[in-house]
Amino acid sequence: MKVPVSGLESIFLNRPQPLNFHDMKIFDSHCHLNDDAFADDLPQVLARMSENEVRAAMIVGIDEACSRRAVALAEQCEGCWASVGVHPHDTAACSESMLARIKALTASPKVRAWGEIGLDFNRMHSPRADQERWFVRQLEIASELNLPIILHERDSGGRLLELLRAHHWIGRRGVVHCFSGIAPELDQYLEMGFYIGITGIVTLAARGRDLRQMVPQIPIDRLLVETDAPYLTPTPERNRHRRNEPAFVRTVLFKVAEVRQEAPETLAPVIWDNTCRLFGIANDREDAFLSPPL
Ligand SMILES: [Zn+2]
Ligand SMILES: [Zn+2]
Numbered sequence: 001m002k003v004p005v006s007g008l009e010s011i012f013l014n015r016p017q018p019l020n021f022h023d024m025k026i027f028d029s030h031c032h033l034n035d036d037a038f039a040d041d042l043p044q045v046l047a048r049m050s051e052n053e054v055r056a057a058m059i060v061g062i063d064e065a066c067s068r069r070a071v072a073l074a075e076q077c078e079g080c081w082a083s084v085g086v087h088p089h090d091t092a093a094c095s096e097s098m099l100a101r102i103k104a105l106t107a108s109p110k111v112r113a114w115g116e117i118g119l120d121f122n123r124m125h126s127p128r129a130d131q132e133r134w135f136v137r138q139l140e141i142a143s144e145l146n147l148p149i150i151l152h153e154r155d156s157g158g159r160l161l162e163l164l165r166a167h168h169w170i171g172r173r174g175v176v177h178c179f180s181g182i183a184p185e186l187d188q189y190l191e192m193g194f195y196i197g198i199t200g201i202v203t204l205a206a207r208g209r210d211l212r213q214m215v216p217q218i219p220i221d222r223l224l225v226e227t228d229a230p231y232l233t234p235t236p237e238r239n240r241h242r243r244n245e246p247a248f249v250r251t252v253l254f255k256v257a258e259v260r261q262e263a264p265e266t267l268a269p270v271i272w273d274n275t276c277r278l279f280g281i282a283n284d285r286e287d288a289f290l291s292p293p294l
Pocket of ligand 2: 032060116
């Protein structure tokens, strides 16, 4: 069934939805269901995913404990996958022994990526030297394990790109999550072969303006959508909910479709395929994903 973009909000807000609307499959390529924000109502959060065609989610680690929780959750929840690693904010506490323990987690078949890793010079929760050292070390580990990487970059002024170029022998399979850079950076990531993850920032009136101009420049086969839940709640959900959740990735997808002037029904399966391809998830096994509600 074709649904006009203008009618989406009412469909989202007024259940029940038309039955044949469940043809769509959406993958939240980056969320933190392992965050304490979801400790009390995870079953309801998963149910809302399924009601909104969000059939899969990548749960991302930021430190050792969080990576462990990501794997445990992914093993319990249909449609959930895990990524492990140390976020730039947490690199001050990183060590080789910690990375060895995180590496052991990748024995689980649910682990499909290493991250999020990168540089964040905005808040400087960890000194720059630690961020750079452990970023490069984790690039090596991901490459050894042949896992795609999930990159986090904020205000590094081109330094992340510099480090990626300096270690060009390491695989460049990965995604720049929550892309919020400038057009020349976008070009370089694309040239290096990375996928680009778009969050709810694209829906925000002022903060999303630059991003909305760049989104149509991203080749369709490199595009991913994500929530980064519990952070970055999109509009209009942010008017009613403080916490973001994977179900809202649907709003991100529809906004991306709108600014690209593409039909969401056409864009959704391509983004789904992109995400499965990047994370090496077999796309044909329906039982690997959350089922639509009965
Ligand atoms: Zn991030
Ligand atoms: Zn994140």
